[in-house]
Amino acid sequence: xxRRACLAVVLTIDLPAAAAxxxxxxxxxxxxxxxxxxxxxxxxxxxxGVLAGGFDGPGFFSFHQGVDISAPDGTPIYPVVSRIAHYLxxxxxxxxxxxxxxxxxxxxxxxxxxxxxxxxxxVARQTVIGYVQAPFAHVHLTEINGTQSVNPLQKGxxxxxxxxxxxxxxxxxxxxQTGLLQTPLGLxxxxxxxxxxxxxxxxxxxxxxxxxxxxxxxxxxxxxHLNGAPALAWRTTADFRSTLxxxxxxxxxxxxxxxxxxxxxxxxxxxxxxxxxxFLLAVNFDTTSLPNGVYSLSISAADVRGNSAHFRERFSVxxxxxxxxxxxxxxxxxxxxxxxxxxxxxxx
Numbered sequence: 001x002x003r004r005a006c007l008a009v010v011l012t013i014d015l016p017a018a019a020a021x022x023x024x025x026x027x028x029x030x031x032x033x034x035x036x037x038x039x040x041x042x043x044x045x046x047x048x049g050v051l052a053g054g055f056d057g058p059g060f061f062s063f064h065q066g067v068d069i070s071a072p073d074g075t076p077i078y079p080v081v082s083r084i085a086h087y088l089x090x091x092x093x094x095x096x097x098x099x100x101x102x103x104x105x106x107x108x109x110x111x112x113x114x115x116x117x118x119x120x121x122x123v124a125r126q127t128v129i130g131y132v133q134a135p136f137a138h139v140h141l142t143e144i145n146g147t148q149s150v151n152p153l154q155k156g157x158x159x160x161x162x163x164x165x166x167x168x169x170x171x172x173x174x175x176x177q178t179g180l181l182q183t184p185l186g187l188x189x190x191x192x193x194x195x196x197x198x199x200x201x202x203x204x205x206x207x208x209x210x211x212x213x214x215x216x217x218x219x220x221x222x223x224x225h226l227n228g229a230p231a232l233a234w235r236t237t238a239d240f241r242s243t244l245x246x247x248x249x250x251x252x253x254x255x256x257x258x259x260x261x262x263x264x265x266x267x268x269x270x271x272x273x274x275x276x277x278x279f280l281l282a283v284n285f286d287t288t289s290l291p292n293g294v295y296s297l298s299i300s301a302a303d304v305r306g307n308s309a310h311f312r313e314r315f316s317v318x319x320x321x322x323x324x325x326x327x328x329x330x331x332x333x334x335x336x337x338x339x340x341x342x343x344x345x346x347x348x
Contacts, residue, residue: 005067021159022080022084022124025109025141026071026132029078029125032160035201036261037068039151039304040217040240042250042277044259049266055257056306062247063240066142067158069204073134080107080141080158080161081279082123085116097216110140119155125179137207151217153304164203167216167301169311170196173255174277180329184297189328190290193281194255195219195237195311197301212261212274214307216239216301224296232296237279241304255280284332287317 005347041064043305046054071077080084088108106239110313112130116122122129132139142150161171181191198213205212217240223232245253255278262271281299294316302308319325 034070034203034205036070036205038214041215042258046265054265061250063244070138071132075132076128077120085122106144108142111136163228163305164309167199167309169309172313177325184319185289189325194278195299198277215277216303218302221281221299282339290317
């Protein structure tokens with residue numbers, strides 16, 4: 001439809017039960033560092049080249065499970081909490097963790113040249129557990145609570161962290177079997193709807209990832225009549241503010257044509273190229289569910305700290321009495337419709 005990893009040594013640090021927010025894993029500990037990859041960003045590796053139909057797959061697609069903290073190769077890395085270090089990898093060691101709010105909580109570090117031993121006691125802000133592995137120029141930090149990775153940038157976690165940037169919504173995209181529609185004028189039958197949106201890191205990122213985008217943490221949409229009366233209640237497309245969906249739902253959240261920063265297609269990596277973040281609002285929207293007329297599509301995108309952008313576009317529905325709509329997408333197998341969000345008077 002819409003045309004649109006991580007070699008790692010992994011260290012796991014057990015967290016004591018009483019821990020709350022935690023400092024940065026590189027010096028200075030109490031200063032915000034640039035982050036070049038956010039929680040929930042798309043991770044895409046296409047097996048075929050761009051000119052060989054790479055966007056159609058196959059490939060490997062997942063949600064980014066942590067944050068990528070920019071730091072020069074060789075930078076010392078410290079644990080965010082004091083506990084016991086274990087190695088993960090080919091041995092796949094068991095992890096003996098403490099409890100936090102009733103769940104086991106674990107931190108993982110990727111792209112590390114480790115210097116601590118298995119089972120060694122480490123101390124936050126004091127023990128160097130390793131160095132940033134070349135040529136990655138960042139350390140990946142994952143926080144796991146129970147069985148789920150959680151967003152380290154939500155309040156009460158990685159600190160200090162502030163974000164005053166707002167996402168950007170470029171455009172709403174409508175497509176049917178004939179391809180991307182040039183205008184949402186006279187929509188007929190079933191169409192796919194997506195939004196092209198992105199955010200920028202709150203602290204500028206150095207090096208090859210300078211000025212490259214990140215994904216918003218929250219995207220939702222609704223449809224109203226021109227007088228403001230609801231025609232379709234608010235629906236959430238993506239919500240990475242606290243945790244993530246399973247990777248198997250990647251293309252339920254992102255639309256085809258999405259790719260990460262510096263994407264890889266086949267044997268070619270396009271370094272310094274910005275990613276494209278297309279969020280799938282409706283994979284198969286039946287315009288016949290609306291009477292013919294003009295409507296307003298509203299889209300909101302927000303980051304983990306609530307900075308938001310809003311976009312509105314009018315579209316018209318024109319379904320023929322005969323029921324024939326050239327280019328209409330095929331009806332999907334019968335499934336229960338997605339549930340609408342309860343009415344809310346506040347923006348995300």
